[in-house]
Amino acid sequence: MADDTATTEFDIVVLGGGSGGYATALRAAELGHRVALVEGDKLGGTCLHYGCIPTKALLHAAEVADEAREAHTVGVRAELHGIDVPQVNTYKDGVIGRLYKGLQGLVSSRKVTVITGWGTLSGPDSVDVDGVRYTGKHIVLATGSYSKSLPGLEIGGRVITSDAALTLDYVPGSVIILGGGVIGVEFASVWKSFGADVTIVEGLPHLVPNEDEALSKALERSYRKRGITFNLGDRFAGVTQNDSGVRVTLESGKTFDAELLLVAVGRGPRTADLGFEAQGLTLDRGFVIVDEKLHTGVGNIWAVGDIVPGLQLAHRGFQQGIFLAEQISGLSPAPIIEANIPRVTYCNPEVASVGLTEAKAKETYGDDGVETLEYNLGGNGKSQILGTQGFIKLVRAKSGPVVGVHMIGARVGELIGESQLIVSWEAYPEDVASLIHAHPTQNEALGEAFLALAGKPLHAHS
Numbered sequence: 001m002a003d004d005t006a007t008t009e010f011d012i013v014v015l016g017g018g019s020g021g022y023a024t025a026l027r028a029a030e031l032g033h034r035v036a037l038v039e040g041d042k043l044g045g046t047c048l049h050y051g052c053i054p055t056k057a058l059l060h061a062a063e064v065a066d067e068a069r070e071a072h073t074v075g076v077r078a079e080l081h082g083i084d085v086p087q088v089n090t091y092k093d094g095v096i097g098r099l100y101k102g103l104q105g106l107v108s109s110r111k112v113t114v115i116t117g118w119g120t121l122s123g124p125d126s127v128d129v130d131g132v133r134y135t136g137k138h139i140v141l142a143t144g145s146y147s148k149s150l151p152g153l154e155i156g157g158r159v160i161t162s163d164a165a166l167t168l169d170y171v172p173g174s175v176i177i178l179g180g181g182v183i184g185v186e187f188a189s190v191w192k193s194f195g196a197d198v199t200i201v202e203g204l205p206h207l208v209p210n211e212d213e214a215l216s217k218a219l220e221r222s223y224r225k226r227g228i229t230f231n232l233g234d235r236f237a238g239v240t241q242n243d244s245g246v247r248v249t250l251e252s253g254k255t256f257d258a259e260l261l262l263v264a265v266g267r268g269p270r271t272a273d274l275g276f277e278a279q280g281l282t283l284d285r286g287f288v289i290v291d292e293k294l295h296t297g298v299g300n301i302w303a304v305g306d307i308v309p310g311l312q313l314a315h316r317g318f319q320q321g322i323f324l325a326e327q328i329s330g331l332s333p334a335p336i337i338e339a340n341i342p343r344v345t346y347c348n349p350e351v352a353s354v355g356l357t358e359a360k361a362k363e364t365y366g367d368d369g370v371e372t373l374e375y376n377l378g379g380n381g382k383s384q385i386l387g388t389q390g391f392i393k394l395v396r397a398k399s400g401p402v403v404g405v406h407m408i409g410a411r412v413g414e415l416i417g418e419s420q421l422i423v424s425w426e427a428y429p430e431d432v433a434s435l436i437h438a439h440p441t442q443n444e445a446l447g448e449a450f451l452a453l454a455g456k457p458l459h460a461h462s
């Protein structure tokens with residue numbers, strides 16, 4: 001970059017205005033720093049525009065469709081006449097639009113300077129955007145992630161990623177989803193509820209393979225019941241497409257045909273060609289390596305969000321942003337414990353978890369050092385009313401604190417708040433068993449599970 005570029009000085013320059021970047025900017029501004037937030041696309045990033053919010057709006061529309069279909073079972077006469085996809089998109093875009101406006105207002109009211117344009121890291125204390133050099137005592141990298149593909153698998157035509165899936169203006173007759181992780185099973189849930197034939201192909205032995213195996217197996221049972229087809233433990237070999245559809249071939253030679261292929265094989269860090277390596281940052285498969293304080297090891301350059309190895313979740317980005325702003329300000333924020341970050345998959349039925357799976361707990365405490373308990377939602381009044389099946393699985397260190405809570409069933413994502421307090425505060429089952437849970441709520445199922453684990457089950461069959 002030429003030396004005659006204009007210079008603008010800030011305390012903190014944040015590159016990327018998604019969950020991690022804007023949270024850093026908001027908290028830093030609150031703490032009195034002069035902050036520049038550089039964004040090439042839209043403030044709010046993937047989560048608001050191409051991720052969490054649009055997918056959850058689609059999942060809500062899908063839930064309404066299922067409710068209409070099943071209304072007769074509770075004595076309500078209703079009929080599903082079909083899905084008006086343009087109207088679904090209007091609803092989804094309305095939600096995004098209101099949140100986007102709110103976020104823009106928030107950022108401006110905190111006096112954060114938003115710089116619109118694509119930036120590159122040009123020095124240990126500078127970011128260049130469209131020929132202008134912005135310097136900061138601290139630089140925060142928050143450039144996020146993109147939908148990955150596989151070697152030889154080209155995106156285009158009938159082979160799409162979640163970005164295009166969110167803007168489809170029709171319900172496909174049939175879809176193959178490559179990848180049975182969070183994004184794959186969420187889209188499977190939406191499209192099945194909207195009336196499509198859905199097939200998931202996953203190379204690992206289970207759907208949502210990062211969850212406790214009990215949840216994976218329960219989700220597989222539910223999906224089988226819903227008529228969502230899946231093929232596990234067989235890897236993708238190739239795809240061909242023509243005017244009418246796609247044909248996917250697996251390594252075993254099996255083939256599947258559909259109108260569309262959604263590639264949902266994970267998200268890669270957006271760090272290429274941004275000057276990171278030139279400034280001496282350590283990258284591993286594109287991810288920025290940081291220490292527990294989110295420091296890159298170079299000057300005052302820090303990183304947050306999806307470019308940092310670990311769970312790629314918006315609320316992790318928010319918390320890392322808050323942590324970093326406080327850290328830079330000389331406060332002593334509590335370190336973020338990755339295992340205690342709540343995880344929710346918003347498919348039907350929902351899957352939610354926090355802390356260690358049984359397998360991970362056994363790695364830590366030994367095979368004999370772990371106790372588990374499953375509480376069936378069948379014994380929970382509200383779950384019966386909703387007509388949902390599922391369970392809560394608790395994992396504790398033997399005679400010690402609760403180290404994991406794992407749940408499956410309609411709306412169990414709403415139970416993750418209490419679960420994360422229990423795990424983060426290293427509660428004992430006896431501590432929770434004495435707390436009163438309102439009746440009839442699904443939340444009560446958590447209380448019942450802890451009563452049972454504390455050795456005094458109430459509404460639980462032994």
Ligand SMILES: Cc1cc2nc3c(=O)[nH]c(=O)nc-3n(C[C@H](O)[C@H](O)[C@H](O)COP(=O)(O)OP(=O)(O)OC[C@H]3O[C@@H](n4cnc5c(N)ncnc54)[C@H](O)[C@@H]3O)c2cc1C
Nearest residue numbers: 016018019020040045046047051119144305306312313314
């Ligand atoms: C389909 C889908 C569903 C999801 N659902 C959920 C969910 O339900 N819950 C959840 O917690 N997470 C969910 N996620 C993940 C979540 O969206 C991400 O974890 C989160 O957005 C990461 O935040 P970030 O700030 O690291 O990156 P991003 O949100 O990707 O933001 C990065 C920003 O930086 C900008 N940028 C990049 N490079 C530059 C540059 N050189 N110059 C200027 N600007 C730049 C980009 O335009 C972008 O706005 C989902 C993701 C997807 C794709």
